[in-house]
Amino acid sequence: MENFIVSARKYRPDTFQTVVGQASITSTLKNAIKNRQLAHAYLFCGPRGVGKTTCARIFAKTINCQNLTAEVEPCNECESCQAFNSNRSYNIHELDAASNNSVDDIRNLTDQVRIPPQIGHYSIYIIDEVHMLSQAAFNAFLKTLEEPPKHAIFILATTEKHKIIPTILSRCQIFDFNRIKVSDIAGHLGYVAKSEAVEIESEALNVVAQKADGAMRDALSIFDQIVSFSGKSITYKDVISNLNVLDYDYYFRLIDLFLKNDIPGSLMLFNEILDHGFDGHHFISGLSTHIRDLLVCKDPITVQLLEVGGEIKEKYKTQAVACEQEFLFGALGISNECDMQYKASQNKRLLIELNLIKMAQLTLKKK
The missing domain is CATH 1.20.272.10 (Zinc Finger, Delta Prime; domain 3)
Structure with missing residues (x-):
């Protein structure tokens, strides 16, 4: 039996062009790479499911790509891109601060930062849910964030910017991700439905998009739920029945x-x-x-x-x-x-x- 992959993972963007609803942020990041004006620390903040961690990964992959396209997108052919795609890159490191929030975890990270990259010019450190770090861990991280090696770039992601101490905020370029518009979510769901050979009414797409409340990941999860309920042909009535939405x-x-x-x-x-x-x-x-x-x-x-x-x-x-x-x-x-x-x-x-x-x-x- 073939393994089922949820739509949120299967259709996760892998280039800036495929990111939905965050055009101003992706164009700014692309220009930073193109003009070689990379900061040493970035903070991506916003509600859940809007593309913060996804953009961080695309940004990290593009920075080290050895053959950028004319549109400043990763080539997916060079050794750096292939290493990233197969999850064996030694240049891009991810830390989940929700489960690794102690001083020792941050000290291990700062020790690792000193090592220069094997391929490419930069070592990129993505720290997800950074607001979960303890006060002591934040303090241990401060010095490294203030004076990192030239080859190190930090990308921090959080849903709760107000919990991050001001001394960390002042050392980062801050990007605020917006909730995705209903029309953008509906349009992307239409593309996913077409790719999966699913027929779905436009009114049904709108209901799913509104129910997702600006989060693309939630919209794709709801879409999978509806497909399980209705099969390959989905009507507006099917959606309001399954989601318990008032007609x-x-x-x-x-x-x-x-x-x-x-x-x-x-x-x-x-x-x-x-x-x-x-x-x-x-x-x-x-x-x-x-x-x-x-x-x-x-x-x-x-x-x-x-x-x-x-x-x-x-x-x-x-x-x-x-x-x-x-x-x-x-x-x-x-x-x-x-x-x-x-x-x-x-x-x-x-x-x-x-x-x-x-x-x-x-x-x-x-x-």
Whole structure:
């Protein structure tokens, strides 16, 4: 039986060009290599799953490549690149600070730093989750970071920059990695699906991308989960069923009921949502997001802020035309207030029902 490789590993970027959603950082790193303006220490920080460690590895590989391409990418043919690809490079060293965070671990590292590289010009030390180092380990690392040998480059990666002492921060070039946009994640998932001969609807891709919350690794893990559930043909319904996501259709129906001042219909629809096992807080939060999305559709300038695609985007535009701005502002204020009061409420269902009644009466006042 063939070994299964998860998509997050199988499609892990191996060149700057294949890194998704971090163009400003990759172009800066490429220019540093091209112009030979390499700092001795870099700090890559940002949320999980956005490409910090991946970029550190690509950067390390490219620095020592002996035949860089015209686009400043590794050639994958020279001895240095081949050694890196087969995990036998003596020039690139990785340390996981989560499990190697003592003074002795750092002293072993600093002893190793003195040894010049066998192939290439630089020895690169990647320290992942660097915020996990103990205070004593940070102090032991300071001197080496301040005055390293010419052949040593340190790349530190962390999800919690605020935990790193200022004396370390001041010695590094700091790169802040952003959460990846929904459109970029959906586009990359589409490429992965095509490579794996998986048919998936564009609306389904958008749901997965939104669920990932800006982390590509999470998006690929969710994609693998959906493929296991649905096979090689994935629909929007499959995704919302597997991920327990509330269907957009409920919110579209609810807004239509509000516009008709249909209070009984609104309450019955909310009851149907609860019967499907959805949490009330999750529902009211989703309703706020839906009303916000209708608001951004009211203006051609802000419509680009809508992070959905395909048929659902057209449904938003159609419903936005039917809603007056005054109604949307009022409904958004009510749903937001309900969201804030939810945790403190003793009768959570009644709280949401009262707010649904208020929203259903917003257009009644004008009549």
